[in-house]
Amino acid sequence: MSSASGREKICIIGSGNWGSAIATVVGRNAGRLDFCQDEVNMWVFDEKIDTEEGEIMLSELINTRHENAKYLPGIKIPKNVIAYPELKRACEGATLLIFVLPHQFLPKLLPTLREHADSNCRGVSLIKGLDFDSTTRKPILVSKSIEQSMGDGFRCGALMVSLRLHVQHRHSRLSAASSPQGANVANEVAEQHMCESTLACDFEDRELNDRTLAIFNEPPNFRVSRINDVAGAEVCGAIKNIVALGAGFVDGLNLGGNTKAALMRVGLLEMKQFCTTFFTGVEPSTFLESCGLADLITTCYGGRNRRCAELFARKQKESHTVDCGQLWMEIERKMLNGQKLQGTLAAEEVYLSLKSRQLLDVFPLMTTIYEIAFQGSPIDEITKGIRVADISSSSLISKV
Amino acid sequence: MSSASGREKICIIGSGNWGSAIATVVGRNAGRLDFCQDEVNMWVFDEKIDTEEGEIMLSELINTRHENAKYLPGIKIPKNVIAYPELKRACEGATLLIFVLPHQFLPKLLPTLREHADSNCRGVSLIKGLDFDSTTRKPILVSKSIEQSMGDGFRCGALMVSLRLHVQHRHSRLSAASSPQGANVANEVAEQHMCESTLACDFEDRELNDRTLAIFNEPPNFRVSRINDVAGAEVCGAIKNIVALGAGFVDGLNLGGNTKAALMRVGLLEMKQFCTTFFTGVEPSTFLESCGLADLITTCYGGRNRRCAELFARKQKESHTVDCGQLWMEIERKMLNGQKLQGTLAAEEVYLSLKSRQLLDVFPLMTTIYEIAFQGSPIDEITKGIRVADISSSSLISKV
Numbered sequence: 001m002s003s004a005s006g007r008e009k010i011c012i013i014g015s016g017n018w019g020s021a022i023a024t025v026v027g028r029n030a031g032r033l034d035f036c037q038d039e040v041n042m043w044v045f046d047e048k049i050d051t052e053e054g055e056i057m058l059s060e061l062i063n064t065r066h067e068n069a070k071y072l073p074g075i076k077i078p079k080n081v082i083a084y085p086e087l088k089r090a091c092e093g094a095t096l097l098i099f100v101l102p103h104q105f106l107p108k109l110l111p112t113l114r115e116h117a118d119s120n121c122r123g124v125s126l127i128k129g130l131d132f133d134s135t136t137r138k139p140i141l142v143s144k145s146i147e148q149s150m151g152d153g154f155r156c157g158a159l160m161v162s163l164r165l166h167v168q169h170r171h172s173r174l175s176a177a178s179s180p181q182g183a184n185v186a187n188e189v190a191e192q193h194m195c196e197s198t199l200a201c202d203f204e205d206r207e208l209n210d211r212t213l214a215i216f217n218e219p220p221n222f223r224v225s226r227i228n229d230v231a232g233a234e235v236c237g238a239i240k241n242i243v244a245l246g247a248g249f250v251d252g253l254n255l256g257g258n259t260k261a262a263l264m265r266v267g268l269l270e271m272k273q274f275c276t277t278f279f280t281g282v283e284p285s286t287f288l289e290s291c292g293l294a295d296l297i298t299t300c301y302g303g304r305n306r307r308c309a310e311l312f313a314r315k316q317k318e319s320h321t322v323d324c325g326q327l328w329m330e331i332e333r334k335m336l337n338g339q340k341l342q343g344t345l346a347a348e349e350v351y352l353s354l355k356s357r358q359l360l361d362v363f364p365l366m367t368t369i370y371e372i373a374f375q376g377s378p379i380d381e382i383t384k385g386i387r388v389a390d391i392s393s394s395s396l397i398s399k400v
Numbered sequence: 401m402s403s404a405s406g407r408e409k410i411c412i413i414g415s416g417n418w419g420s421a422i423a424t425v426v427g428r429n430a431g432r433l434d435f436c437q438d439e440v441n442m443w444v445f446d447e448k449i450d451t452e453e454g455e456i457m458l459s460e461l462i463n464t465r466h467e468n469a470k471y472l473p474g475i476k477i478p479k480n481v482i483a484y485p486e487l488k489r490a491c492e493g494a495t496l497l498i499f500v501l502p503h504q505f506l507p508k509l510l511p512t513l514r515e516h517a518d519s520n521c522r523g524v525s526l527i528k529g530l531d532f533d534s535t536t537r538k539p540i541l542v543s544k545s546i547e548q549s550m551g552d553g554f555r556c557g558a559l560m561v562s563l564r565l566h567v568q569h570r571h572s573r574l575s576a577a578s579s580p581q582g583a584n585v586a587n588e589v590a591e592q593h594m595c596e597s598t599l600a601c602d603f604e605d606r607e608l609n610d611r612t613l614a615i616f617n618e619p620p621n622f623r624v625s626r627i628n629d630v631a632g633a634e635v636c637g638a639i640k641n642i643v644a645l646g647a648g649f650v651d652g653l654n655l656g657g658n659t660k661a662a663l664m665r666v667g668l669l670e671m672k673q674f675c676t677t678f679f680t681g682v683e684p685s686t687f688l689e690s691c692g693l694a695d696l697i698t699t700c701y702g703g704r705n706r707r708c709a710e711l712f713a714r715k716q717k718e719s720h721t722v723d724c725g726q727l728w729m730e731i732e733r734k735m736l737n738g739q740k741l742q743g744t745l746a747a748e749e750v751y752l753s754l755k756s757r758q759l760l761d762v763f764p765l766m767t768t769i770y771e772i773a774f775q776g777s778p779i780d781e782i783t784k785g786i787r788v789a790d791i792s793s794s795s796l797i798s799k800v
Binding site: 196257258260261262264265268269284285287288289290293294295297298302 | 595596657658660661662664665668669684685687688689690693694695697698701702
């Protein structure tokens with residue numbers, strides 16, 4: 001499983017803020033790892049950039065100045081990272097594709113990747129989120145969508161970087177508007193601040209797994225642990241934001257650390273339960289990895305979902321409205337400069353998915369959070385969600 | 401396994417603040433459960449109490465006014481809880497002994513209990529802490545000490561009530577001195593505020609386990625889940641305080657939510673690793689119970705160990721001293737009115753235990769916390785402890 005040279009050929013699909021950030025890590029690693037070709041290709045969705053010396057194409061800027069002045073200004077991208085505006089040339093003979101671009105671009109790109117990548121190529125996705133089948137409402141992993149589109153036994157893993165915590169840590173005094181989240185996190189990675197991540201992949205070949213880890217892991221600052229459980233890791237990343245809404249409700253009610261800890265515990269159990277309900281091969285230990293427990297803790301103490309939900313709770317206490325959608329929009333406008341919250345979207349999708357399977361009873365916390373967020377249930381109901389779930393916690397635990 | 405009447409005879413050994421609080425719950429439950437004798441006995445270490453109407457013995461006060469005016473003032477103890485100053489009478493024919501008294505009183509009492517309790521009697525301990533054999537330095541469970549002293553196949557479980565969180569929640573603005581921790585927590589239980597607990601017992605008889613749970617569980621406010629794993633639950637309660645010291649160091653350095661979440665995650669893994677190293681029958685799921693994860697979260701965000709360790713870190717940053725013992729004493733004097741911290745005691749015991757088995761390498765976080773707390777290591781080393789431990793996290797996870 002290597003290119004003609006016998007060495008890994010890495011191609012990064014995406015050149016935004018995160019794509020450029022991961023390119024700094026992967027570029028450095030490829031440069032020193034024997035089993036990798038020195039050059040790392042990066043596909044760039046090209047655009048004209050205004051510079052002091054006039055207009056220049058982004059790909060050219062990266063290849064000459066070794067900096068993505070638009071999406072990751074001030075950070076040097078290693079010289080062995082070569083930008084290509086043409087996808088076909090970028091992915092030619094690639095043995096490892098790293099997907100780091102907005103989800104909706106995938107369908108257009110995958111046929112070309114399929115045709116031109118190495119026949120033994122594999123992938124790692126950094127795309128966060130979870131799809132839901134519009135008919136069956138079953139959750140679908142992004143990595144699995146990629147596998148299916150690529151066909152021919154293509155395997156895709158996921159790298160889950162704990163986003164929220166880094167933003168929180170360094171930029172907690174900035175407003176969301178002046179501090180777009182992705183940017184700062186990516187900057188932290190690029191600037192080599194300490195960052196924990198989980199690589200979930202199971203390429204059914206120990207050497208290949210080890211190699212993939214080595215391509216991403218750059219201790220001591222960008223520290224990656226590998227697990228096999230792709231479904232567990234990807235789902236954690238998506239649905240932890242729902243639990244964070246609950247944490248925000250608890251904070252908005254000033255219920256204190258007691259209730260919040262109970263909520264986080266029940267939330268982790270329901271995350272686990274959700275994974276095992278819909279996916280096979282889920283490992284209980286995944287939930288104690290960085291992508292599980294650590295990410296949940298920081299999201300419930302730091303992130304924007306918690307923050308917006310706290311405001312939602314306070315506003316609901318002041319004057320209760322059943323028009324929750326309107327209230328969320330106001331909060332998003334005020335706190336996020338109009339960007340959409342991930343937690344509320346996920347809460348709705350998960351609720352519909354569970355409802356269609358008559359599983360709401362098994363997920364009292366997720367259900368209660370949805371009912372508060374969208375159906376006008378009183379905020380105080382949140383403790384009911386925790387309590388009910390708690391009754392079934394042993395069965396939740398024992399099932400996995 | 402019942403007394404002459406065929407019903408459970410419950411005896412609470414202890415009548416302090418916690419003993420009186422649990423008596424309110426157990427008394428109410430025994431009064432309504434068919435399989436229990438109505439009367440619950442409570443052994444009282446008797447003493448004279450000054451009242452408006454002159455001196456009165458504590459046991460008499462409880463039996464006439466149904467209140468422990470000294471240790472749990474203002475809370476009604478159910479009338480079916482009968483105080484006995486004489487241990488022999490209190491425990492006569494008991495089928496369930498509830499141990500809720502300072503650890504050091506046990507040796508004097510156990511021979512009498514052994515002689516007079518029912519031959520099929522079992523026990524549940526509410527005593528927090530962990531002993532260490534002075535020669536082998538092996539940790540010893542309080543419940544196991546009780547079992548050994550009682551002999552004849554006596555089985556003892558443990559009820560782990562999340563102490564710290566309730567104090568934090570209601571009394572966060574009071575100083576430790578004016579708000580003795582146990583008192584407030586016990587009051588919360590007695591006043592029927594929401595409180596989560598874990599009952600760990602394995603009486604090898606499903607009915608007996610269910611009965612024991614029913615005797616303690618009083619939903620929705622005093623909510624108890626039962627697990628089999630006594631060792632895991634008892635050890636969590638004792639060594640989570642060490643992790644809380646680490647959390648305080650992180651807070652004192654202003655390292656933010658990122659590093660703190662990573663520390664808590666590694667801490668939970670080392671707690672698990674410690675349990676499996678020294679005890680058999682430890683279940684991974686224990687660490688996701690209230691006694692594990694929820695208690696750890698609240699201890700690391702709320703408790704006195706975290707708070708004192710934060711101050712320790714700030715003082716060490718101001719002017720570094722190698723005389724750590726002296727600094728801890730000053731902090732205990734200032735913050736706890738001279739009471740001893742549990743985290744530092746536990747850190748020392750655990751360190752010596754691990755060192756004698758050459759296991760320090762396998763517990764980098766516990767080791768680093770000890771070295772900072774007692775050997776003058778710079779506070780900044782805490783991130784080294786998290787990082788090193790993180791490398792081995794997958795092996796830590798996979799071992800259990």
